[in-house]
Amino acid sequence: MTTLVSKLRQSTAAAVLALTAATVAGEAFAKDLTITVWAGGSNDSDAYRWEAIEMAADILEREAAILGEDLNITVESKGQFGNWQEFKQAVTLAAEAGTAPNIVVTSHLDIAPWSEAGYIVPVEEYLDIDAWPLNDIYPNIMEIAAFDDVQWGLPQDAESRPFFFWKDTLKKIGYSDEDIAAIPARVEAGEYTLQNVLEDAKKAVDMGVVEEGYGFYPRVSNGPDYAQFYQSFGGELLDPDSGKLVLDKKAMEEFYQFFVDAVDAGITRKNHLGTDWGQWYNEVANGKAAIWHGGTWHYGRYAQEGNEDFWNTIEFSLIPAGTENGRANTITHPLVYLITDNADDEAEEIAANLVKIASEPRLNTLHAIKSNHLGISRQQSNIELYSNNRWADEATDRLLAHANSQPNHVNYGAYSEALFKGLEAAWTGTKTPAEAVAEVEVQMKATLGDELIVR
Amino acid sequence: MQRSSWLGLAFLSPALIVVLLFFMVPVVLTGFFAFTNMSTATGVKGGEYVLNASGLRALADAGLPAKTLDQIEGAGYRVDARGLEALAADFGQPIADEFGKLHTGEVFAKRRDVERALKGLRSNPIRKTRDRKAAAELFKRSMMNERFPTLPAFEAALEEAKIPEADRPLITKVAYTGWVWTAENFGFLFSLESTWQYAKNTGIYVVFTLSFNVLFGLFLAIATFYLPAGQASTFRAIWFLPRILPPVLYIVMWRWFTWDTGFISTVLSGFGVAPKNWMLDTEFHAWTTIVLINGFVGASMGMIVFSSAIRAIPSSMLYASEVDGANRLQQIWHIILPQLRWPILFITSYQTMSLLTSFEYIYLATDGGPGGATEVWALAAFHTALNNYGGNLQYGLGATYALLLVVIGLLASLAYLRLFNFRNLLIKPRIEG
Numbered sequence: 001m002t003t004l005v006s007k008l009r010q011s012t013a014a015a016v017l018a019l020t021a022a023t024v025a026g027e028a029f030a031k032d033l034t035i036t037v038w039a040g041g042s043n044d045s046d047a048y049r050w051e052a053i054e055m056a057a058d059i060l061e062r063e064a065a066i067l068g069e070d071l072n073i074t075v076e077s078k079g080q081f082g083n084w085q086e087f088k089q090a091v092t093l094a095a096e097a098g099t100a101p102n103i104v105v106t107s108h109l110d111i112a113p114w115s116e117a118g119y120i121v122p123v124e125e126y127l128d129i130d131a132w133p134l135n136d137i138y139p140n141i142m143e144i145a146a147f148d149d150v151q152w153g154l155p156q157d158a159e160s161r162p163f164f165f166w167k168d169t170l171k172k173i174g175y176s177d178e179d180i181a182a183i184p185a186r187v188e189a190g191e192y193t194l195q196n197v198l199e200d201a202k203k204a205v206d207m208g209v210v211e212e213g214y215g216f217y218p219r220v221s222n223g224p225d226y227a228q229f230y231q232s233f234g235g236e237l238l239d240p241d242s243g244k245l246v247l248d249k250k251a252m253e254e255f256y257q258f259f260v261d262a263v264d265a266g267i268t269r270k271n272h273l274g275t276d277w278g279q280w281y282n283e284v285a286n287g288k289a290a291i292w293h294g295g296t297w298h299y300g301r302y303a304q305e306g307n308e309d310f311w312n313t314i315e316f317s318l319i320p321a322g323t324e325n326g327r328a329n330t331i332t333h334p335l336v337y338l339i340t341d342n343a344d345d346e347a348e349e350i351a352a353n354l355v356k357i358a359s360e361p362r363l364n365t366l367h368a369i370k371s372n373h374l375g376i377s378r379q380q381s382n383i384e385l386y387s388n389n390r391w392a393d394e395a396t397d398r399l400l401a402h403a404n405s406q407p408n409h410v411n412y413g414a415y416s417e418a419l420f421k422g423l424e425a426a427w428t429g430t431k432t433p434a435e436a437v438a439e440v441e442v443q444m445k446a447t448l449g450d451e452l453i454v455r
Numbered sequence: 456m457q458r459s460s461w462l463g464l465a466f467l468s469p470a471l472i473v474v475l476l477f478f479m480v481p482v483v484l485t486g487f488f489a490f491t492n493m494s495t496a497t498g499v500k501g502g503e504y505v506l507n508a509s510g511l512r513a514l515a516d517a518g519l520p521a522k523t524l525d526q527i528e529g530a531g532y533r534v535d536a537r538g539l540e541a542l543a544a545d546f547g548q549p550i551a552d553e554f555g556k557l558h559t560g561e562v563f564a565k566r567r568d569v570e571r572a573l574k575g576l577r578s579n580p581i582r583k584t585r586d587r588k589a590a591a592e593l594f595k596r597s598m599m600n601e602r603f604p605t606l607p608a609f610e611a612a613l614e615e616a617k618i619p620e621a622d623r624p625l626i627t628k629v630a631y632t633g634w635v636w637t638a639e640n641f642g643f644l645f646s647l648e649s650t651w652q653y654a655k656n657t658g659i660y661v662v663f664t665l666s667f668n669v670l671f672g673l674f675l676a677i678a679t680f681y682l683p684a685g686q687a688s689t690f691r692a693i694w695f696l697p698r699i700l701p702p703v704l705y706i707v708m709w710r711w712f713t714w715d716t717g718f719i720s721t722v723l724s725g726f727g728v729a730p731k732n733w734m735l736d737t738e739f740h741a742w743t744t745i746v747l748i749n750g751f752v753g754a755s756m757g758m759i760v761f762s763s764a765i766r767a768i769p770s771s772m773l774y775a776s777e778v779d780g781a782n783r784l785q786q787i788w789h790i791i792l793p794q795l796r797w798p799i800l801f802i803t804s805y806q807t808m809s810l811l812t813s814f815e816y817i818y819l820a821t822d823g824g825p826g827g828a829t830e831v832w833a834l835a836a837f838h839t840a841l842n843n844y845g846g847n848l849q850y851g852l853g854a855t856y857a858l859l860l861v862v863i864g865l866l867a868s869l870a871y872l873r874l875f876n877f878r879n880l881l882i883k884p885r886i887e888g
Contacts, residue, residue, distance in 0.1 A: 084844055084846070085842045085843055085844055085846075086842070087846075088845075088846025088848075089841055089842055089846070089848065091846075092495055092846060092848055096498065096499050096500065107846075109845065110846055112496070113494075113495045113496035113846075113847070114495070116496040116497070116632050117495060117496055117497065117498040117632065118498060118502075118503060118602065118632065119498075124566075124567075125588065126584070126585060127584065128570070128584045128587075129567060130567065130570070130571060130574075131584075148507040148508040148509055148600070149507075149508055149565075149600075150507070150600055221844070222844040222845075223844070242512065243508075243509065243512050270737075270825070271732055271735045271736050271737070271824075271825045273824060273825065273826070274735050274821070274822065274824040274825060275715075275732070276710075276714065279714075279715070279716065349585065409509075410496050410509065411496075412845070413495070413843075413845030413846060413847025414845070414847050414849075416844075416845050416847075417843055417844070417845050417847055420844070421649070421827070424824075424826045424827060425826055425827060427826060428824075428825045428826025428827075428828070429826070430652075430826045430827060430828065439647070439648050439649065442646060442647060442648070443647060443649075446643045446646065446647075447643075447849075450513065450516060
């Protein structure tokens, strides 16, 4: 931090000098700045991830004008990346080349490796965390944007990942309206488990209500969703005492076995992984699948796919428990605003102030409601746009209270990659669940070393 | 050397530069990366030194004495004379006096606590967040979470914190954020079962695609040879399309062709066949598609080379054979194929090399699926080093995969040179002086 102090002294001195010079010349202090924003995992409805920064720039310019500074911020944004892989590749390589964007909207899981590599700077270097609006953000979500006691980023949104049931299909296999309405509570209490999912889905397939392979219709690619199933079987991702990642072999094997059972029962396709996302959304939104899982933002997507009547067609709950050892759960995977390391200290400071302003309740609510995500701060429930939204309200209530996040750990990326590879191998029948877990163990032990606890 | 030789060298120089830039440099870099543990977290350009909570935990696990750990953690933020003096120098005597009066001797765990204390002062000339943070930093008495750009700076900090000499090497090792040299990648790679799976996949891919390329290319060349010129060029042009189509477009068409709701499924549903994903249904489907996708592209090249080679066969030989009553098959077997020996060898060895390292069509079509069944070696290198969901880019390990591929490629080239006796091909005609 000594370097920081000297840097600060220098910049203060420079600012004083510049100010004096400007005063002498009788001109206002002028500064032109271009701030670039890259957002991963975004589609059109997520545009406020960068539009909020543009709005924040306008506010900051006006604030500067009142103080007699002529500040011109040009925001350049990019939200179209093929997928997460390509986005992360782009950011990482740009950071190595010294051309990283000033602001990145990305998964909170990137904080650990990117801070280690020096790609990002902590927002707490620039912002007063005790001041509004940051002191209004839910502490548990704020915590997700911190790593090693340092506040690296600010949460950009919150969400969680529910289980969905097609009501009509359940009725056809013998559920009454009351039974269906009781499912969320039964899931939460651990009465309705993944075994019941297998049974109900099988019934739906056997009775011809849905086609074979459409009884249980999971996510088609890697994602935080699969860690939920590991937790359903009692698996723990991180040991809170030692801060190490945990491989619970029994839970992992049971989790893999569940998907193998689903394939064997004919309710899930063996080659399901890799299905086109567009096709997948369209199918689940229109009742082609009996039971599936997704995220809170799916609410809006289903409407786009032609299902305007979410509440009468779909029921949602936590991810059910797998066994008595496990628990019903859901993972929240907030995206975060991160500030990248930049040669221009002032650009970092302005970028940090922009994300701060973008986190104000009104601006964040625009994103939350437009993209069907959940809010990040308490005051959002006092904004009508938010409080009048049934989905935001019920999803927050039913899911977010039980949500946990994946751990910020330098090696979590490798951990999660291994977990999914093992699942893929078991699911497609290349390996038995036991063999897959054995390989995952070898892989994790080698990549994580001392940072892994095997149970 | 003669002047003409210099001229030759000059003409060659663009090619040499290209070889140097696009082959030698990448190979050397790959070789260099393969012996490091480079990843996203270590970065490529080297590292800095920082001790954070995770590092401290690792040090505790490694058995560093608790006393040393305490020394590293230090006092956090302590309001002492030194800090107050600096505060007075930077922000004025009044604030230093009041702060000292209220908090001298106090220890704060976090900078945020110091900031709060500063905010609570009555005389408070600090109006900017960053200035307040800078003021709080003046009281820092710990080396935690501070990035030291160089080793001497870090060592100086250790010295200042009075860390025992004996503990320093371990602390330095843990604190370093950059990459280090290692040969462990190779052992690790071979300890993974999936590595052998990639090797097997690559074998399947090369053997089947290569056979398809060569045989189908030959078939096309010979078949079109016997067609009238106009028809022949039309057919060749059609078979050349896969090669000149942009790969992404070509694969999108294949996906549309094989998807659950695509062409094959739609047509077959008329015959009562349940729709399925003809590309990803089983390993067999995936491999068939991959071989066809690559095969059609590769065969067109064989077709062109073989066609021109056939044209080089003196037509008098073919006429003579017809006079002797040979049929088409006999012509092909006894005249055309023997004279195509060198082109066939060339296409075989050239395509082996390019197939070993090519993965773009697989990446676009199946991306290694289903369940890693079509994950070839080169694709695994790409996924490991540059492209995966978590953004966990392991440059070092990926480069190890790539380096082994370079070695295998070189060995295969040598084997081909020997097997096909290339020297014979390149020998100077005896008739020329």
